[in-house]
Amino acid sequence: MAKLNTRPNIQDPDGFYSELLMLHDGLGKAESDRVNARLILLLANHIGDRQILTEAMQEALKAATEGA
Amino acid sequence: MTQGKKIFEVPLYAYKRAPDQDAAQPVHRPVVVVGAGPVGLTAAIDLALQDVPVVVLDDNDKVSFGSRAICFAKRPLEIFDRLGAVGPMVEKGVTWNTGKVFFKTRKVYEFNLLPEAGHKHPAFINLQQYYLEKYLVDRLRALEAEGRPIELRGRNRVEAVGSHEDHVHLEISTPEGPYELTCDWLIACDGANSPIRRMIGEDFVGRVFEDNFLIADVVMEADFPTERWFWFDPPFNPGQSALLHKQPDNVWRIDLQLGWDIDREREKRPENVIPRLKAMLGEDAKFELEWVSIYTFQCRRMERFRHGRVIFAGDSAHQVSPFGARGANSGVQDTDNLVWKLKLVIDGLAPERLLDSYDWERVYAADENILNSTRSTEFITPKSETSRLFRDAVLDLAASHEFARPLVNSGRLSTPSVYDDSPLNGPDAEGLPARTRPGAPACDAPTAKGWLLERLGNRFCLLGIGVEVPDTLDVDGVRAEGITLGADEAPELRARYLGDAARAVYLIRPDQHVAARWTGFDEKAAQAAILRATAKG
Ligand SMILES: Cc1cc2nc3c(=O)[nH]c(=O)nc-3n(C[C@H](O)[C@H](O)[C@H](O)COP(=O)(O)OP(=O)(O)OC[C@H]3O[C@@H](n4cnc5c(N)ncnc54)[C@H](O)[C@@H]3O)c2cc1C
Numbered sequence A: 001m002a003k004l005n006t007r008p009n010i011q012d013p014d015g016f017y018s019e020l021l022m023l024h025d026g027l028g029k030a031e032s033d034r035v036n037a038r039l040i041l042l043l044a045n046h047i048g049d050r051q052i053l054t055e056a057m058q059e060a061l062k063a064a065t066e067g068a
Numbered sequence B: 001m002t003q004g005k006k007i008f009e010v011p012l013y014a015y016k017r018a019p020d021q022d023a024a025q026p027v028h029r030p031v032v033v034v035g036a037g038p039v040g041l042t043a044a045i046d047l048a049l050q051d052v053p054v055v056v057l058d059d060n061d062k063v064s065f066g067s068r069a070i071c072f073a074k075r076p077l078e079i080f081d082r083l084g085a086v087g088p089m090v091e092k093g094v095t096w097n098t099g100k101v102f103f104k105t106r107k108v109y110e111f112n113l114l115p116e117a118g119h120k121h122p123a124f125i126n127l128q129q130y131y132l133e134k135y136l137v138d139r140l141r142a143l144e145a146e147g148r149p150i151e152l153r154g155r156n157r158v159e160a161v162g163s164h165e166d167h168v169h170l171e172i173s174t175p176e177g178p179y180e181l182t183c184d185w186l187i188a189c190d191g192a193n194s195p196i197r198r199m200i201g202e203d204f205v206g207r208v209f210e211d212n213f214l215i216a217d218v219v220m221e222a223d224f225p226t227e228r229w230f231w232f233d234p235p236f237n238p239g240q241s242a243l244l245h246k247q248p249d250n251v252w253r254i255d256l257q258l259g260w261d262i263d264r265e266r267e268k269r270p271e272n273v274i275p276r277l278k279a280m281l282g283e284d285a286k287f288e289l290e291w292v293s294i295y296t297f298q299c300r301r302m303e304r305f306r307h308g309r310v311i312f313a314g315d316s317a318h319q320v321s322p323f324g325a326r327g328a329n330s331g332v333q334d335t336d337n338l339v340w341k342l343k344l345v346i347d348g349l350a351p352e353r354l355l356d357s358y359d360w361e362r363v364y365a366a367d368e369n370i371l372n373s374t375r376s377t378e379f380i381t382p383k384s385e386t387s388r389l390f391r392d393a394v395l396d397l398a399a400s401h402e403f404a405r406p407l408v409n410s411g412r413l414s415t416p417s418v419y420d421d422s423p424l425n426g427p428d429a430e431g432l433p434a435r436t437r438p439g440a441p442a443c444d445a446p447t448a449k450g451w452l453l454e455r456l457g458n459r460f461c462l463l464g465i466g467v468e469v470p471d472t473l474d475v476d477g478v479r480a481e482g483i484t485l486g487a488d489e490a491p492e493l494r495a496r497y498l499g500d501a502a503r504a505v506y507l508i509r510p511d512q513h514v515a516a517r518w519t520g521f522d523e524k525a526a527q528a529a530i531l532r533a534t535a536k537g
Helices: A013-023 A028-047 A050-067 B038-048 B074-082 B086-092 B129-145 B195-199 B264-268 B270-279 B327-346 B355-382 B385-398 B401-406 B490-499 B524-532
Strands: B027-034 B054-057 B069-074 B100-104 B106-112 B124-126 B151-152 B159-165 B168-174 B178-190 B205-220 B226-234 B239-246 B252-258 B289-302 B309-313 B460-465 B471-475 B478-485 B502-510 B516-517
Touching: A028 B385, A028 B401, B027 B327, B038 B151, B038 B327, B038 B516, B038 B524, B074 B086, B074 B124, B074 B239, B074 B309, B086 B129, B100 B124, B106 B385, B124 B239, B124 B289, B124 B327, B159 B178, B159 B195, B168 B252, B168 B490, B178 B195, B178 B327, B195 B270, B205 B264, B205 B270, B226 B385, B252 B289, B264 B270, B270 B289, B289 B355, B289 B478, B327 B355, B385 B401, B460 B490, B460 B524, B471 B524, B478 B524, B502 B524, B516 B524
Parallel strands: B027 B054, B027 B178, B054 B151, B100 B226, B178 B309, B460 B478
Antiparallel strands: B069 B124, B100 B106, B159 B168, B168 B178, B205 B252, B205 B289, B226 B239, B239 B252, B460 B502, B471 B478, B502 B516
């Protein structure tokens, strides 16, 4: 059974999105990649649930192959 | 200590002519072990203690050469204890608990192995492999002197093996020419390049890690503490990793990752090694090189460890990268698993298919070890940009965020496999602690009459805790010895074997693994479990 919540769950979506972009403002590609990696680890730990993490990883990959 | 000869320089089991060499017909032996490394020696000692006549053949006559194993874990120490060989190892070995992890120029965290109380042996000791082998040879000699049926033949190289339905045929070369032997069972402990594996046409390929490591053992008077220090991307070895670990006699193990595209011969020369070590240890460090080698590592295993009457154990059957110290540690657990089964088969008390459970259980363990050491190697030597990105992110976060520390993988320390789902396992009882479930190695604990593990092993034991069990229980020629303990002999005993239950009965195999358990004694059930654990059920 799917546990990953893929319905809208973020209050203030526009605000979140612009904060995410602003985080990378002024950063070069390499530094930006490092920030993203740390962010993924922080969020993953917060979620903790292994099944949700697996589903999220699979969804992320699916979106990439579908888009290609 | 460099004045006299070092123990790896003197023949420890020099060639001596054996009467078998003068026999008109090939002499027949019940068991031949090929290889006197840690695994072959352990197998032979175990067999001799069971009164199974055994001959060990090795093409060399000295202890292991070069930088090899240094970390020995609790479970192998318990096995060496069962074999009466552990005393000098623990006495000589260095016990350590603290590990430090550095990233670039700073320490990101340190950990303490915090050994759990209530075990006879420490979580780990550091000891040069040559000492370990020396102590095993000493034990073997002591058994020989007691009249046990054990022989160690140096400079006896196995040149050819013929595997037949009812015997194995060996051609052996010695300094005085060739001779032949036949045997019922051949245990091939002839190491990673196993000639025997090749002779029976079972050579294998595996995953080579495309990296070179400079491994140096240096003798130095230094005031580094007795800790394990691991560096990711340090200034003295940029972009690579490094390890510093203490061994007895002021010998220090240093591992420096070198990368793939290097000139190995050039890197090994002292004029190139010494500056590298000085960059790490400080310009003023005074040290002598004991060994310098360059290694690449691979992870692989044979598909099956048993091939009829030829049985593989240790590095001949499987290899791992050394991160996590799983090579010798797991090889010793192979023979721990094998020898009691072989003994029952030789005595006609169990069918040959009992040996297939060796295959099942130790292939399972090898896969677990390969998985763990592959993961460590991937973390230590990231092979893609993304893999390095996440690795560095983990290390960046680890300094200030506790959550990231368990993700840091500089080697996961070797722990024994639990043979869940083994065909030999009998029933489990609900409510008893998970760590002593069927398939698990019995966990040590104090009892009123000494350590629990000292009382188990070498035969089946029926352990009653808080419930009386008979002194002996026989079924179809196999005997289990009963041991009755009080539920309140020690809090560790209760926590590890009872949990919230008032009483429990455990059937423990000769290799000290749990075969089955119940919350009361039932003779029929116990007999059925013994039959099952000997492949007769
Ligand atoms: C740098 C390094 C660090 C390591 N660190 C650790 C560690 O910390 N902990 C750990 O547990 N493991 C470690 N290992 C692994 C460990 O050294 C091996 O797993 C271990 O030596 C395997 O033992 P073995 O008895 O199976 O084989 P070996 O020790 O290789 O012995 C095989 C024997 O067979 C003999 N032989 C070969 N062919 C023939 C023949 N045809 N006839 C007769 N004899 C023959 C050889 O002479 C040899 O004596 C490390 C290895 C390396 C290289």
